Amino acid sequence: MKILCIADEENKGLWDHFKKEKLEGIDLILSAGDLNPDYLQFLVTMGKAPVLYVHGNHDESYSFKPPLGCECIEDKVYDFKGLRILGLGGAPWYKPGKFMFTEEEMRKRVQKVKKDIFLKNGFDILLTHAPIRGYGDMDDPAHRGFLAFEELVQKYRPKYMVHGHVHANYGSAFKRELVHSAGTKIVNAYDKAILELEEQEYPKEGKTGSFLYDLYKQVTAKKEQRRFHD
Template structure:
């Protein structure tokens, strides 16, 4: 299964210079937040596959202008062709805005998922906006990651963890790919295409 992961900045390659052929072979689109809802609707219209999303810390406008034709996976496990996808959007609380959470808030959100996690026997892809604590995050509070994401990976061992929020343009050391235990970690900034079954993922993303 070929997945297009996106976050934080609309891709001019896809939006401004669109050609339908650029989306050929894509089986699923996953947004990790902070993207124009019209951009997501545009992709949903032209790629004819599910477009899933979580909220970033700048996505308050989704309340009034939700991405049309897209699927909100916040606080739920969405199953696509047998692949279980868990969505937990938002960032660390830093200004009191919507989609911002303390570590305790995020732990409470995860705790409320116990029945879904039991029923689905875990999940295969964790989709968030913020990264995990000390795993591709930054030390300033707005860009600090959540410790509970590490716990989720340790307990359920998903194949992938997709996040955004920490732009790869921030500094030259920001990584597209990392690994935590058995989980492939991908920073979905702007756009990244990967194959769910790829055994040599690191070579194709770095």
């Protein structure tokens, strides 16, 4: 599976100078926040891949102008053909804002989503706006990461984490890729980055190992097949 990851700055080659072949072969687009909603809407319209997104700290306009045709996956585990993606957007609080959270507030969000993690027997990608504290973040209050993500990654050990918030023009602070001590590959999606996943890196659809969820997926698939044939 080929995934286009985007965050923080609209890529000119995918918008101002767009050519359709630039999205060929892309199966899924993940937005880690702080992007013009028109940009996400453009990508989902011009390409064949769905767009999943979380909010950045500057995405308050999404409240009255969400990117049409795109799916917000905040505070849940989204199943895309077996690939399980957990969305937790926003940034650490440094000033008032809808998508700004204290460490305690983010811990509460993580706690609430654990039911969905349990139901789907884990997750394969953690999609956030802010980084993990100590992995690709900065020391200033505006660009530090969340300690709550550290605990989440240590416990569930997803294959990948995709985030934004720290830009390439911040010099040596910007790291495109890092590997967490838990083995999770961390990707900064600033501008754009490509993830290519092998089939064995995530479960087949309906094969998560969670009895209830897999049964639900199998029943739903059979209903869809019957409806298609009818």
